[in-house]
Amino acid sequence: MKKIFRSLLGLIGGIIANRKLLWQMTKRDFRQRYLGSYLGILWAFIQPTVTVLIFWFVFQVGFKSAPVNNFPFILWLVCGMFPWFFLSDSIQSATNSVIESSFLVKKIVFRVELLPIVKIMSALVVHIFFVAVLFAMFAVYGYGVSLYNLQIVYYFFAMICFSLGLSWLTSSLTVFLRDVGQFVGMILQFGFWCTPIFWNLQMIPEQFQFLLKLNPAYYLVEGYRQSFIYNEWFWEHAHLTAYFWALTAAVMFIGAWCFKKLRPHFADVL
Numbered sequence: 001m002k003k004i005f006r007s008l009l010g011l012i013g014g015i016i017a018n019r020k021l022l023w024q025m026t027k028r029d030f031r032q033r034y035l036g037s038y039l040g041i042l043w044a045f046i047q048p049t050v051t052v053l054i055f056w057f058v059f060q061v062g063f064k065s066a067p068v069n070n071f072p073f074i075l076w077l078v079c080g081m082f083p084w085f086f087l088s089d090s091i092q093s094a095t096n097s098v099i100e101s102s103f104l105v106k107k108i109v110f111r112v113e114l115l116p117i118v119k120i121m122s123a124l125v126v127h128i129f130f131v132a133v134l135f136a137m138f139a140v141y142g143y144g145v146s147l148y149n150l151q152i153v154y155y156f157f158a159m160i161c162f163s164l165g166l167s168w169l170t171s172s173l174t175v176f177l178r179d180v181g182q183f184v185g186m187i188l189q190f191g192f193w194c195t196p197i198f199w200n201l202q203m204i205p206e207q208f209q210f211l212l213k214l215n216p217a218y219y220l221v222e223g224y225r226q227s228f229i230y231n232e233w234f235w236e237h238a239h240l241t242a243y244f245w246a247l248t249a250a251v252m253f254i255g256a257w258c259f260k261k262l263r264p265h266f267a268d269v270l
Contacts, residue, residue: 022114026121052078052133068200071229072141079228080197080221082130086159087217088188090123094167095184098175098266112263116167120160127156138228148231155223155234158244162216165252168259175266195221219244 056074068076094116101115131152135145174180195217201209212218219240226232234241 021111022118022121025114025118026125029118029122030125049133052137055081069229075137075141075143076225076229077198078134078137079224080195082127082134083155083159083220083224084192084195084197084217085130086123086127087163087220088192089126090120090159090163091166091170092181092185092188093123094119094163095170095174095181097167098171099178112266113168113259116171117164120163120167124156124160134228143228146228146231148227148233151227151234152224155220155227158223158248159220162220162244162248162251165248165255168255169251172255172259172262172266175262175269191215191217197221213240214243216244216247 055077059074059077067073097115097119098112135149138144170180170184194212194215196212201212201218204212222240223234226234226237
C-alpha cells in the first residue's frame with residue numbers, strides 16, 4: 001500500500017514540478033489536432049456549436065420532446081451530454097497518448113506521465129467552450145446565472161481526477177496490449193447508454209436504480225443537472241459523493257502504481 005501511495009505522490013509531484021512544460025504541451029497538442037485544416041483551431045469550437053444546433057433542431061423542433069421535470073428537454077439533455085463528451089474524449093485520447101508520442105518516451109529525461117494529462121487538458125479547453133455555450137442556452141431560455149453554477153468548478157476537478165487515474169492505467173496497458181484502446185472505446189459506447197443522458201433514471205424501477213448509480217459518470221452527469229437545473233449542492237448527496245471519491249481514489253492509486261511499474265519498459269516495447 002505504501003508503494004502505491006508513493007507512486008501516486010510521485011506522479012502528482014512530477015505534474016506540479018513540470019506545470020509550465022505541461023501547459024506548453026497542451027497548447028501544442030491542441031494546435032496539432034487541427035493542423036492542416038483551413039480553419040485550424042476554429043474547428044474545435046465550430047464542431048461543438050454545430051452539435052448543439054443539431055440536437056436542438058432534432059429534439060426541440062423535430063420531435064418536440066416533452067419537458068423533463070417541467071424543464072425544457074434540450075437544456076436537460078445538453079447538461080448530461082457535455083460532461084460525457086469531456087469524459088469520452090479525454091479518456092479515449094489519453095489511452096493512446098503514450099503510443100502516439102513514442103519519440104518522447106524514448107527520451108530518458110522526459111516525464112512520460114505528463115502525456116495522458118496533456119490530452120485531458122486539451123479536451124478541457126473544448127469542454128470550457130461547451131460550458132460557455134451551456135450558459136448561453138440557459139440565458140436564451142430565460143434562466144439566469146445561479147450561485148449553484150459555481151460548483152461546476154468542483155465537477156471539473158472531479159472529472160479530471162477520474163479521467164487521469166483511469167488514463168494512467170489504460171495508457172500504460174495499451175503499450176503492451178494494443179487491443180486495450182479498442183476495448184476502452186467499446187466500454188465508452190456501452191457506458192453512454194448506461195448513463196441517464198438521453199433518458200431519465202425514473203424510467204427504471206426503483207429497486208434497480210442503485211445499479212446505474214454505481215456508474216461514476218452518473219454522478220458527474222447528475223452533478224451538472226444539479227448545478228444548472230435542480231439547484232442542489234453536491235454535499236446534499238453525501239453517499240454518492242463518498243462513493244465517487246472512494247472509487248476515484250482507488251482508480252488513481254491503481255493507475256499510478258501500474259503506470260510507474262510499467263514505465264521503465266515502455267521504450268523497449270515502443
